[in-house]
Amino acid sequence: MKRIITATVQDRSGVLNRVTGLLQRRQFNIESISVGPTETEGISKMTLVVEVEDEQRLEQVTKQLNKQIDVLKVSDITDKAIVARELALIKVASSSQLRSELNGIIDPFRAIVIDVSKESLAVQITGRPEKIDALIELLRPYGVKEIARTGLTALLRGHQPHVNELATYSLLK
Amino acid sequence: MKVEAKKLEFQTSIAPKTGADLLIDLLKKEGVDTLFGYPGGAVLPIYDAIYRAQGSIKHVLFRHEQGLIHAAEGYARITGRPGVVIATSGPGATNLVTGITDAMMDSLPLVVFTGQVARSVIGTDAFQEADVMAITTPITKHNYQVQSVSDLPRIVKEAFHIASTGRPGPVLVDIPKDISAGFLTEEPEEGSIHLPGYQPTTKPNPMQIKKLAESVAKAKRPVILAGAGVLHGKASVELTAFAEKHSLPVVTTLLGLGTFPADSPLSLGMAGMHGTYAANMAIYECDLLINIGARFDDRLTGNLAHFAPHAKVAHIDIDPAEIGKNVATHIPIVSDSKEALNELIDQASESPEHEAWLETLKQYKQEYPLWYKHSPDGMCPQWVIEAVHKVTNGEAIVATDVGQHQMWAAQYYTFKEPHRWITSGGLGTMGFGFPAAIGAQIAAPDSTVVAIVGDGGFQMTLQELSVIYERNLPVKIIIVNNGALGMVRQWQELLHGNRISESILHTQPDFVKLAESYSIRGYKVANQEELITVLPEVFAYDGPVLVDCRVLQQEKVYPMIAPGKGIHEMIGVKP
Numbered sequence: 159m160k161r162i163i164t165a166t167v168q169d170r171s172g173v174l175n176r177v178t179g180l181l182q183r184r185q186f187n188i189e190s191i192s193v194g195p196t197e198t199e200g201i202s203k204m205t206l207v208v209e210v211e212d213e214q215r216l217e218q219v220t221k222q223l224n225k226q227i228d229v230l231k232v233s234d235i236t237d238k239a240i241v242a243r244e245l246a247l248i249k250v251a252s253s254s255q256l257r258s259e260l261n262g263i264i265d266p267f268r269a270i271v272i273d274v275s276k277e278s279l280a281v282q283i284t285g286r287p288e289k290i291d292a293l294i295e296l297l298r299p300y301g302v303k304e305i306a307r308t309g310l311t312a313l314l315r316g317h318q319p320h321v322n323e324l325a326t327y328s329l330l331k
Numbered sequence: 332m333k334v335e336a337k338k339l340e341f342q343t344s345i346a347p348k349t350g351a352d353l354l355i356d357l358l359k360k361e362g363v364d365t366l367f368g369y370p371g372g373a374v375l376p377i378y379d380a381i382y383r384a385q386g387s388i389k390h391v392l393f394r395h396e397q398g399l400i401h402a403a404e405g406y407a408r409i410t411g412r413p414g415v416v417i418a419t420s421g422p423g424a425t426n427l428v429t430g431i432t433d434a435m436m437d438s439l440p441l442v443v444f445t446g447q448v449a450r451s452v453i454g455t456d457a458f459q460e461a462d463v464m465a466i467t468t469p470i471t472k473h474n475y476q477v478q479s480v481s482d483l484p485r486i487v488k489e490a491f492h493i494a495s496t497g498r499p500g501p502v503l504v505d506i507p508k509d510i511s512a513g514f515l516t517e518e519p520e521e522g523s524i525h526l527p528g529y530q531p532t533t534k535p536n537p538m539q540i541k542k543l544a545e546s547v548a549k550a551k552r553p554v555i556l557a558g559a560g561v562l563h564g565k566a567s568v569e570l571t572a573f574a575e576k577h578s579l580p581v582v583t584t585l586l587g588l589g590t591f592p593a594d595s596p597l598s599l600g601m602a603g604m605h606g607t608y609a610a611n612m613a614i615y616e617c618d619l620l621i622n623i624g625a626r627f628d629d630r631l632t633g634n635l636a637h638f639a640p641h642a643k644v645a646h647i648d649i650d651p652a653e654i655g656k657n658v659a660t661h662i663p664i665v666s667d668s669k670e671a672l673n674e675l676i677d678q679a680s681e682s683p684e685h686e687a688w689l690e691t692l693k694q695y696k697q698e699y700p701l702w703y704k705h706s707p708d709g710m711c712p713q714w715v716i717e718a719v720h721k722v723t724n725g726e727a728i729v730a731t732d733v734g735q736h737q738m739w740a741a742q743y744y745t746f747k748e749p750h751r752w753i754t755s756g757g758l759g760t761m762g763f764g765f766p767a768a769i770g771a772q773i774a775a776p777d778s779t780v781v782a783i784v785g786d787g788g789f790q791m792t793l794q795e796l797s798v799i800y801e802r803n804l805p806v807k808i809i810i811v812n813n814g815a816l817g818m819v820r821q822w823q824e825l826l827h828g829n830r831i832s833e834s835i836l837h838t839q840p841d842f843v844k845l846a847e848s849y850s851i852r853g854y855k856v857a858n859q860e861e862l863i864t865v866l867p868e869v870f871a872y873d874g875p876v877l878v879d880c881r882v883l884q885q886e887k888v889y890p891m892i893a894p895g896k897g898i899h900e901m902i903g904v905k906p
């Protein structure tokens with residue numbers, strides 16, 4: 159099962175290595191990882207999307223992460239009410255004739271064109287990973303030259319519903 | 332005369348203090364009495380500071396970094412305090428890797444200082460540079476590279492704190508040479524611990540304690556499994572009190588030997604791959620398993636499908652990640668073992684009614700004890716251990732290597748007290764025993780210390796004979812010499828169709844002459860009569876002695892649970 163785990167960590171050299179090394183050693187598969195500073199100076203947040211077999215393995219991975227001295231807090235937010243976003247930059251082959259056609263595809267995704275050249279244009283899209291996957295599929299026939307994705311990052315929503323409402327808010331299952 | 336006076340003046344004038352001097356001051360503040368070390372280029376400033384400290388901190392020079400770190404482990408095992416290690420950069424540091432991993436697996440507190448090339452050349456593949464931080468990240472509880480001398484007081488303080496609290500473990504501090512050599516412009520501030528991500532839970536949850544107490548009262552077939560967590564919590568007295576209060580039988584892990592007196596009627600001995608019949612059957616048949624400070628290692632559990640299949644499992648451990656890792660747990664208790672046991676003793680619960688269970692276990696103990704058959708062809712290794720046990724009154728500190736002799740020592744050298752048994756459990760490190768015994772002797776100079784080693788493992792770290800001669804450390808080395816890598820040979824015989832592949836040591840040194848070449852007394856013993864004559868002499872002598880005991884090569888460690896088998900599927904039980 160796919161889980162979204164956030165880890166609040168001390169912003170120290172080697173901390174990313176500690177986290178990814180641990181996941182590798184304990185045989186957990188990382189699908190994506192994103193890291194950045196938080197509202198507090200000296201503290202960073204990592205958002206990991208990992209593939210785990212079962213509850214027991216999930217418990218192990220959070221406990222092992224928690225044991226790291228530089229890790230302050232670990233949460234599995236998969237089943238919480240969250241907002242989760244990823245950013246992708248996509249370079250598509252495009253001649254001037256095709257540009258308006260491509261705009262027609264990009265617009266409904268609220269994506270924008272951020273670079274234009276004779277043979278290609280670059281699209282920026284933000285959203286949930288499935289949305290990004292969908293746009294990429296639509297652009298593929300035109301010739302996708304390059305993709306750069308940031309990996310998922312997420313926040314708990316301000317209002318957390320009661321436990322019985324959770325299922326509908328779950329992003330990944 | 333004039334020159335002399337001038338020299339003296341120079342020495343007494345206050346020289347500027349270096350980062351290394353500061354380090355030595357900080358170590359003294361931590362109460363460190365012994366350094367286990369080996370010098371080299373990147374730690375020259377530190378050795379200069381040791382020289383300037385004029386013996387106010389003892390440094391023991393070993394002959395290989397692997398030797399000194401195992402000695403530091405032996406020291407840590409006996410004292411409960413961190414063993415402190417110094418090695419140089421590159422090869423000095425990489426030679427420590429086995430010992431650091433061993434300490435990590437067996438939760439031994441170590442603080443390891445490694446030299447590093449100067450900050451200006453880190454990452455340039457400089458002479459004797461190795462990426463020690465990356466190498467040791469997965470095998471330490473935590474590691475640091477000092478980036479500024481002003482961080483040193485905090486880092487040293489945190490390193491000792493992390494190593495010795497919670498679940499103990501090794502902490503490494505990598506010190507670039509320009510930091511240890513650099514002069515201090517001002518006395519740095521006192522270090523203070525700032526570890527928001529490290530707050531071990533030491534007090535048990537009262538609800539869970541209550542739940543366990545109720546389960547104890549209801550249990551028909553309860554058993555305690557005692558591991559090394561009882562040692563780290565210094566909770567042997569509490570364990571004994573709890574077990575006796577409710578007449579709970581006790582089995583121990585390999586590392587838990589000594590946590591419960593072996594001569595108590597409630598003691599069933601060691602469980603696991605080479606555990607006693609009674610201990611393993613108690614785990615198989617129990618309805619309540621109370622694990623105190625053991626980590627359900629695979630060598631203990633055997634096939635998990637058959638491990639305590641009818642039991643409710645309670646697990647007391649200071650490391651939450653151990654609970655539920657291998658065995659599903661019904662009553663998890665994250666706590667220091669002593670705190671939890673004290674709470675349990677205070678619970679005014681009834682004792683379980685389980686006379687029949689105790690009777691069954693007593694029968695198992697009587698009918699299927701550990702056993703071996705004497706042979707006219709030579710000396711039995713098990714008997715050698717029994718003879719050593721007898722002559723030392725079962726009160727020696729025993730360090731072992733890894734393999735058959737280790738298991739025989741675990742089976743036949745029964746302990747009445749804790750903190751007497753030093754062995755490499757988790758990592759199974761050959762070459763561990765002899766240097767670990769040296770560390771134990773340094774920690775406990777007035778105790779009898781025996782290194783029980785095999786002829787294979789001893790040859791991995793025997794260079795440390797120099798140290799016991801040089802320091803006149805009266806370590807007694809008993810080589811259980813079967814001319815083979817016995818445990819490998821045993822597995823090949825039993826599990827690999829008797830194809831004895833590269834496990835016979837056809838050539839060996841003359842161990843007696845070898846000892847003598849280090850100016851150490853040596854004896855060679857080939858039969859029981861000789862050993863009976865020699866042993867009292869060996870232990871009466873106030874100095875190091877080596878005894879080469881020639882034993883039967885074919886002898887195997889029994890009982891045995893073959894890999895993949897359940898804990899009840901022992902072979903080699905007394906017929």
